[in-house]
Amino acid sequence: MATEPTTLGEGDVRAAADLVAGLPPTAAVWCTGLRKRYGRHQAVDGVSFQVGRGEVLGLLGPNGAGKTTVIKMLLGLVRPDAGEVMLLGRPAGDPRARVRVGYLPELFRYQPWLTATEVLALHVRLAGLRVPVAEQRECLALVGLAAHAAERAGDRVGGFSKGMQQRLGLAVALVARPEFVVLDEPTSALDPLGRVDVRDLVLALKARGVAVLLNSHLIGEVERVCDRVVILDRGRVAAAGSLAELLGQREVRLELTAVPPAAQDRLAAAGVVDAAGDWVTVALPADDDGTAVPDLVADLVALGVRVHAVEPGRISLEERLLGILRTGAEEPR
Structure with missing residues (x-):
């Protein structure tokens, strides 16, 4: 079970300083030279980027570009074949770093016999944190599930619609007061109103100094909330920069x-x-x-x-993305 985060010791600070020499102190996530191969398939090939505190970074690319593998390596869920990751000042596999991370995976399942309130309570216990019940209720309110939890407290997660389950997933990602949040397709099952709620939620996290990594196929949402974008193609970084830099x-x-x-x-x-x-x-x-x-x-x-x-007269992010991917497809690898 993960424990509560503790203050960095002298050795931790020295090791981190050696590893991330020259890294701005605001960086919440830093990775360099990430590589991962599955059999003959090179899923990730030399990916490097960072996410600053209070920054929203969009991760874009076609299916199979390596986005989910990169996310799992950042979170210490998959060991890279090469490369290094620092997560909130610690190695990615350190539980003291991961306890301060909120993660909404693209595909997730919660125990269908639990209620939304019970799911949150379970994940708070798994994180090894103490989050008051009132604060857990506030988290449900933040994602638009408070009324449901109050009026139909006995309803089980197995009876939730896809949109309600997606909102619950967001609540789970946020309930442990994370400093870094990874949202993998957070609006996939949401209606237009739900997508606006997620957009507002991401901007609120940014305002609180929380770092956010957003992986989404909805380019318009990325363009509205992201400070910078990393575009992956065939496991490599095809382009990266601020929206102004990418769009010209x-x-x-x-x-x-x-x-x-x-x-x-x-x-x-x-x-x-x-x-x-x-x-x-x-x-x-x-x-x-x-x-x-x-x-x-x-x-x-x-x-x-x-x-x-x-x-x-400026091109859209979608047009820029398609142009990058088409150019990459024409180049020999």
């Missing part, structure tokens, strides 16, 4: 008519990257705080330009 320069497309010379000068100063017919594409500054487009449109209107349409 932000642009805006404007449909304009009656453009006098003074307005043409204003557009040129803003940075025209393309012009075709009545459409003009302008690059937005990297440090734009949301005022660049309104200011540009206001200036153009004041100069007598007729503005018919304004559209974002």
Whole structure:
């Protein structure tokens, strides 16, 4: 049984410092050179990345890319053939690190004869922690199951819908006050309202300084909540970075008519990257705080330009992901 986390001893600190030399102190998870082979299949091949405290990292890639294997190696559930992992300042296999991790696996099953309240109580005991009953109820409320637990306390998990079981899985992942949370397809069985709830939950964890690793096929959800993204393909890191780095320069497309010379000068100063017919594409500054487009449109209107349409010109994360994967498929391995 796992024990409560204790203060790092001098030897622990020294070992961690030797292993993660140069690692920012905010990192909750750090891994380098992870490799894992199953028979002839190289599932993971040299994967390296880190997750900072209070950061949401999206893990993307097609089926079979190695995402779940990477997650299991991070959590100490699978031993890597090569590479190193530090989890909350300790080796991944250390129970004192894992007790501070919340994990929602993609496929999970709870004892069908237990109630939601009993499932939470069981996992608190398995974690070796003391979490007051009132706090456990708050966790059920956080995932939208409090009313169900109160009104139908005798209902067994075996009678839950897929969406309710998914919400219970989220509660289990959060009940032990984790510092690092891994969510593997957390919205797979949820309706649109449930997906919004998960999005709000992830942002709330981030605000509390909790590190989150989110694996999801719903690209739009990743784009809304993630600070950085790691894209895996055939066991390797195909691309990694912030959304701004991956999606490239932000642009805006404007449909304009009656453009006098003074307005043409204003557009040129803003940075025209393309012009075709009545459409003009302008690059937005990297440090734009949301005022660049309104200011540009206001200036153009004041100069007598007729503005018919304004559209974002940046590609979506889904388009970027598909482009990376298609390029990788064409390259010899």
